[in-house]
Amino acid sequence: MSSKAPAETQGASRFTLDFRTLGPFVALALLMILGTMINATFISSANLTNVLTRSAFIGIIAVGATFVISAGGIDLSVGSMAAFISGVMIIAMNHFVNTVGVNWTTVMIGMGLSVALGLAAGLANGLVTTKGRIDSFIVTLGTMGIYRSLVTYLADGGTLSLSFQLRGIYRPVYYGSFLGIPIPLWAFFVVAVIGWIVLNKTRFGRYCLAIGSNADVAAYSAINVDRIRTLTYVVQGLCVAVATIIYVPRLGSASASTGVLWELEAIAAVIIGGTALKGGTSRLWGTVAGAIMLSMIGNILNLTDAISQYLNGAVQGVIIIVAVLVQRSGKGR
Amino acid sequence: MAGPILRTTNLCKDFGPVRVLFDMDFELQPGEIHAVIGENGAGKSTLVKILSGYHQPTEGQVLLRDRPVKFQSTKDAEDAGICMIHQEFNLANDLTVEENIFLGKERRRGLFLDKRYMKEHSREVLASLETDVSPNARVKNLSVSQKQMVEIAKAVSRNADVLIMDEPTAVLTRSEINVLFRLIRSLQAKGVSVIYISHKLDEVKELADTVTVLRDGYKVATQPIGELTEDMMATMMVGREMKDMFPDKDLEPKPDTVLDVRGVTSPGYAVDCSFHLKRQEILGFAGLVGSGRTELMEAIVGLRQRSSGQIEVNGQTASIHAYRDAISRNIVYLSEDRKGKGLLVEKTMGFNLTLLALKQYVRRLGMIDETAEAVSLRKAIEEFEIRAPSNTAVINTLSGGNQQKVALGKIMEVDPEILILDEPTRGIDVGTKQQIYFFIHELAKQGKSIIVISSELPELIGVCQRIIVMRSGHIVGDVSGAAINEEEIMRYAMGIKGGNNNEQQSAG
Numbered sequence: 029m030s031s032k033a034p035a036e037t038q039g040a041s042r043f044t045l046d047f048r049t050l051g052p053f054v055a056l057a058l059l060m061i062l063g064t065m066i067n068a069t070f071i072s073s074a075n076l077t078n079v080l081t082r083s084a085f086i087g088i089i090a091v092g093a094t095f096v097i098s099a100g101g102i103d104l105s106v107g108s109m110a111a112f113i114s115g116v117m118i119i120a121m122n123h124f125v126n127t128v129g130v131n132w133t134t135v136m137i138g139m140g141l142s143v144a145l146g147l148a149a150g151l152a153n154g155l156v157t158t159k160g161r162i163d164s165f166i167v168t169l170g171t172m173g174i175y176r177s178l179v180t181y182l183a184d185g186g187t188l189s190l191s192f193q194l195r196g197i198y199r200p201v202y203y204g205s206f207l208g209i210p211i212p213l214w215a216f217f218v219v220a221v222i223g224w225i226v227l228n229k230t231r232f233g234r235y236c237l238a239i240g241s242n243a244d245v246a247a248y249s250a251i252n253v254d255r256i257r258t259l260t261y262v263v264q265g266l267c268v269a270v271a272t273i274i275y276v277p278r279l280g281s282a283s284a285s286t287g288v289l290w291e292l293e294a295i296a297a298v299i300i301g302g303t304a305l306k307g308g309t310s311r312l313w314g315t316v317a318g319a320i321m322l323s324m325i326g327n328i329l330n331l332t333d334a335i336s337q338y339l340n341g342a343v344q345g346v347i348i349i350v351a352v353l354v355q356r357s358g359k360g361r
Numbered sequence: 362m363a364g365p366i367l368r369t370t371n372l373c374k375d376f377g378p379v380r381v382l383f384d385m386d387f388e389l390q391p392g393e394i395h396a397v398i399g400e401n402g403a404g405k406s407t408l409v410k411i412l413s414g415y416h417q418p419t420e421g422q423v424l425l426r427d428r429p430v431k432f433q434s435t436k437d438a439e440d441a442g443i444c445m446i447h448q449e450f451n452l453a454n455d456l457t458v459e460e461n462i463f464l465g466k467e468r469r470r471g472l473f474l475d476k477r478y479m480k481e482h483s484r485e486v487l488a489s490l491e492t493d494v495s496p497n498a499r500v501k502n503l504s505v506s507q508k509q510m511v512e513i514a515k516a517v518s519r520n521a522d523v524l525i526m527d528e529p530t531a532v533l534t535r536s537e538i539n540v541l542f543r544l545i546r547s548l549q550a551k552g553v554s555v556i557y558i559s560h561k562l563d564e565v566k567e568l569a570d571t572v573t574v575l576r577d578g579y580k581v582a583t584q585p586i587g588e589l590t591e592d593m594m595a596t597m598m599v600g601r602e603m604k605d606m607f608p609d610k611d612l613e614p615k616p617d618t619v620l621d622v623r624g625v626t627s628p629g630y631a632v633d634c635s636f637h638l639k640r641q642e643i644l645g646f647a648g649l650v651g652s653g654r655t656e657l658m659e660a661i662v663g664l665r666q667r668s669s670g671q672i673e674v675n676g677q678t679a680s681i682h683a684y685r686d687a688i689s690r691n692i693v694y695l696s697e698d699r700k701g702k703g704l705l706v707e708k709t710m711g712f713n714l715t716l717l718a719l720k721q722y723v724r725r726l727g728m729i730d731e732t733a734e735a736v737s738l739r740k741a742i743e744e745f746e747i748r749a750p751s752n753t754a755v756i757n758t759l760s761g762g763n764q765q766k767v768a769l770g771k772i773m774e775v776d777p778e779i780l781i782l783d784e785p786t787r788g789i790d791v792g793t794k795q796q797i798y799f800f801i802h803e804l805a806k807q808g809k810s811i812i813v814i815s816s817e818l819p820e821l822i823g824v825c826q827r828i829i830v831m832r833s834g835h836i837v838g839d840v841s842g843a844a845i846n847e848e849e850i851m852r853y854a855m856g857i858k859g860g861n862n863n864e865q866q867s868a869g
């Protein structure tokens with residue numbers, strides 16, 4: 029009675045699954061071919077390394093966003109949060125230069141502070157959303173404004189700059205490389221691998237998907253829905269902290285315009301990657317591919333005169349919409 | 362009209378590589394009430410979904426008044442006069458009743474909506490259904506049975522020639538069913554043909570003119586109702602003799618009390634409810650829809666707020682504030698709302714099966730042991746005889762009966778001692794029902810204790826050793842042994858017996 033499963037069925041379902049999962053990577057490959065055709069310098073290892081390194085901030089933040097979105101939430105505050113953390117980090121490190129000195133300890137204090145702030149900010153987003161029973165869109169829209177205005181206030185409307193002595197020490201975190209691969213890329217890779225394992229192989233990841241799929245069923249499966257949801261925002265905060273740690277040595281400054289629109293790029297990377305905005309699914313490597321694609325589009329536009337690079341946002345927008353359309357048509361069959 | 366109004370010839374339907382409907386020849390005469398019966402997965406829903414434009418046939422033809430038709434969508438079918446009432450509600454929750462009834466068929470006067478006409482017409486249709494639903498009410502604020510009535514009103518208002526009803530009575534009370542049947546007969550008198558899918562054979566016997574029986578995607582027979590008894594219909598559906606629907610009543614509860622509930626109140630639903638459950642007991646909870654049985658149980662297991670009351674498990678006070686507290690004491694609850702609260706319908710069987718017991722599968726470094734999960738899934742498929750296209754099948758693609766088996770497998774994963782089963786056989790076929798009755802009996806035999814909530818009295822009487830009756834949030838009756846019969850229970854449920862309000866009666 030139970031052995032009514034023909035082998036073809038399994039084959040067929042695996043095929044559709046593959047299409048869904050592979051879609052973003054096929055698109056990424058096509059984009060790379062297009063880039064090479066437009067300008068051969070695109071495929072040079074120097075240029076590709078540059079593109080990948082630039083995608084690391086958005087990519088790391090987007091890994092966190094994959095958690096939040098797969099559990100049915102959204103976090104709009106990540107860009108402001110990154111700016112705020114950058115500002116506090118810079119102020120603190122400049123302060124400790126006088127007491128602790130110009131050394132790695134001061135930088136480590138800054139990094140530790142970044143992680144603590146990221147966790148706290150994520151926890152605040154999570155608790156207000158779950159305990160306050162407020163839609164996450166509204167809550168993070170609010171905290172987005174709060175973090176943004178805090179960094180503006182800390183910088184007194186201007187720019188916070190890291191002490192020049194410290195920049196020399198901190199610089200390698202962005203500009204250095206290990207085994208020929210830039211440090212930001214290593215960080216991106218490690219965060220993505222850990223993210224994938226947590227999302228796909230642990231109870232927490234499974235619960236995220238269950239809650240995103242149907243929160244009632246999750247509650248009736250004895251899952252502590254509020255706690256898991258809160259934790260997704262904490263994970264997001266941690267990812268923002270890691271991204272900020274890598275971002276600060278790049279320019280050595282923070283201002284009101286730091287991280288503007290990062291939240292939208294992160295969400296776009298997640299969606300292009302094949303994770304559904306309504307929750308219940310996750311495609312972490314798709315998110316990675318999505319983040320790389322977004323940074324690649326800007327790069328390709330820089331390398332060509334055919335389209336003005338001021339149209340970067342327009343091209344990204346078209347790609348996002350097309351990606352979702354393609355995914356939907358793939359899902360139908 | 363001489364010939365059939367709607368006819369299919371050699372209709373076949375494949376989902377992927379799986380054929381679910383084979384060479385179906387079906388005929389619907391003008392003005393007849395034609396019941397389609399069969400177990401879950403027999404192909405009833407597939408057949409009517411093709412007739413109403415949801416699915417397109419793989420082979421074969423649909424003929425409307427002897428002319429071949431190809432419906433590309435439900436709108437095509439509706440325009441041709443074929444309208445379907447859904448098993449799952451197809452209502453916009455945030456709109457009003459009136460807006461739902463006219464959804465997609467809004468009446469306009471000039472540029473603007475003709476609100477007055479639509480409101481008036483909605484009122485008329487609702488009145489013909491003798492329901493007290495207001496056209497201005499928001500659908501999300503309605504009860505399940507009221508929503509069903511709105512769904513019916515919506516279809517009726519479209520003036521269809523053919524009305525298809527997929528288990529319309531599953532969530533209705535007896536008096537609502539009577540009204541619905543009267544309405545169906547008055548539609549019939551106006552020449553409307555009705556295709557009626559149901560699991561309730563007594564209803565089919567009462568209502569239908571003709572019965573078509575399906576089994577495993579094939580048509581078994583089409584016969585006038587007069588030639589059939591309920592037993593004959595059941596036998597044809599299952600394809601074997603259905604002699605023992607219920608297991609023998611050979612079990613006696615053990616003397617020790619495993620669950621003692623004292624004075625539990627859940628604001629708005631259950632008031633000061635006390636009862637106890639013994640080891641190896643199968644205890645039924647009867648009552649009308651809305652009498653507070655589900656809410657009481659949810660309050661006991663921590664899924665709903667409790668304003669007062671004490672719960673003892675095996676003689677010890679148990680502080681249960683969240684469902685996981687109940688799970689840790691080996692108490693599980695099977696929700697009546699299988700698709701809304703029981704299972705993740707977009708996820709696979711395996712994902713659902715282990716969700717409640719996931720902790721048991723966590724190994725080193727917090728990793729889930731996927732091999733062990735696959736073993737459990739194979740075991741559950743075998744033990745519960747789950748019929749699925751593949752082991753990776755998504756819940757949505759399974760029939761109701763097979764979904765329920767996955768839901769049962771899911772709660773069994775935590776190895777429970779006390780099981781609270783809320784409407785365990787709702788919307789599933791006779792064969793699976795029987796399997797579930799024997800499964801419950803087997804559990805009791807192993808020393809487990811079971812509470813069964815059901816709105817089908819014959820089922821409670823067939824399975825339970827003792828039955829508690831609830832009415833508007835109160836426990837009003839407790840019958841066991843020879844006192845268990847439908848009349849006695851209904852007397853309590855309707856308030857003829859068992860006092861009016863607060864006091865709880867505990868008869869032997």
